[in-house]
Amino acid sequence: MTPVRDAEFCEYVAARGERLRRFAYLCCGDWHRAEDAVQTALVRLYRAWPRVRPATVDAYTRRIVVNILISESRRLRFQRERVTDEPPETTARPDATAERVTLVAALLCIPGRLRAAVVLRYWEDLSVEQTARILGCSSGAVKNLSMRGLAALRERLTDTEFARIEGVQP
Amino acid sequence: MTRELARALDEEFAALTPPSDLSGTAIVQKGRTARRRRRGAFGGALAGVAVLVAGALLSGLLPLGGTTPPPPGEIAQPDYPLPAMDPDAGYVWHRSGGVDQVTDATAAIDEAWRAAFTAAAAETGAELYVNIDDSAPTGAEWVPFSEAEYRRVVRRENALFRIVGGTTWNPELEATGYVIPYFWAGDLALSRGPGQQADRLSVQVLPKGSFHPGAGQPLGAPVEPSAPYAVAGCEDYTYRLEPGSSPFEVDYTCTDGAGPGGERVLAVETVIANETSAFHRELTVVLYRLDGTAVVVEDSFVSFDAHRPGSLPDATALDAARLLDIALAMPGVPVA
Structure with missing residues (x-):
């Protein structure tokens, strides 16, 4: 070049x-x-x-x-x-004894494909169609994966952490 | 919520990201070295093809010539969802159902396929040949094209088997009970005459839900993709026909791109070489259509009678852009 x-x-x-x-x-x-x-x-x-x-x-x-x-x-x-x-589902589990479960650690605990959908949609801010292209699946599948990914993330966060990413006080 | 999620992640990353050795200058150096190495190994041709393929796919130049019809619309395709599969097991397809069928859907594909290969022959100055005997000792018997001998696009069925033992050449198989229909034609070759290369062309249309996107690493010596992928690749590997025999090197060049409607397109060039020289080349383009089906178009070197070059040519008769053009020309019909 x-x-x-x-x-x-x-x-x-x-x-x-x-x-x-x-x-x-x-x-x-x-x-x-x-x-x-x-x-x-x-x-x-x-x-x-x-x-x-x-x-x-x-x-x-x-x-x-x-x-x-x-x-x-x-x-x-x-x-x-x-x-x-x-990508592995549980490469890094949050330390159960830690006072605060980090968002990154919680994300790494959710299944790989759900995680990829959440990361691409909400961290990389890509459209459903762009995400579908990268993941090699349909737009409908991306919506489904994103919804399940966020739900899985919610299960792994404390109320305080969840409130932090919702932008409201618990 | 989601805007806050991105911000919260960025905040955490700012605190936990370890230092990196990433350097643009170092990557440029590695890129140049890789390019030189590939050129050295393949006389410059393969790297040139890879860059051209990538360039063509990425620069939005495709399809060529503006003659391609619009991609198939969002027709309702019958769905063939894959069964649960063991991630540690290998799977293969085997034909089932016996008789090849001609249907309205295959007739529509056939019309487009005829137009495509006729145009390809005219563009490349090649003569068309057809295979009239799969059971011939060489695996095919090629004769000059004629309407009487031409074998149309047909509907076939494949059954999915799980490998439970044996060898890669002679595996022990267990039926999964999963069967799919697909459309196929592949008994056609382009030849530029005696002493020149001949290229076998094939087209395959796979039903919705019946494949994994991307390339499937071959399971062993036969260079076939692990089912249910539509194409083999993309990690180079070595195989031996039997223990202690000379190794064969399989070199893949995989390129991702997008079709005019945003479809995913995967181009895979495969070169097989032994210790002395490269002896086989094939180029496969997979168009993952928006209706959930996939079209696989392949140009693969073939030798017959006097149609044999002295050494392996640097490229297939049709490049990735041209193969994609053909894939895009296949009409959207129900694959069932």
């Missing part, structure tokens, strides 16, 4: 890398795996960079990250480890 393109790509990584890493972490619950997945995704993105449209680059990159994490889970499955096609 030209130096200008390389500079643009570096700017993108600087601006979006951290957000992508957090997204990957919410999908897999492991910072090391998250960083590896994002790095691999960005290398693939670099190869396609001259043709990528700015309007779709985020969605494209998130999709690569999701595919990498799913492929990784599948590979582990073939190594006879007990994992699923989806």
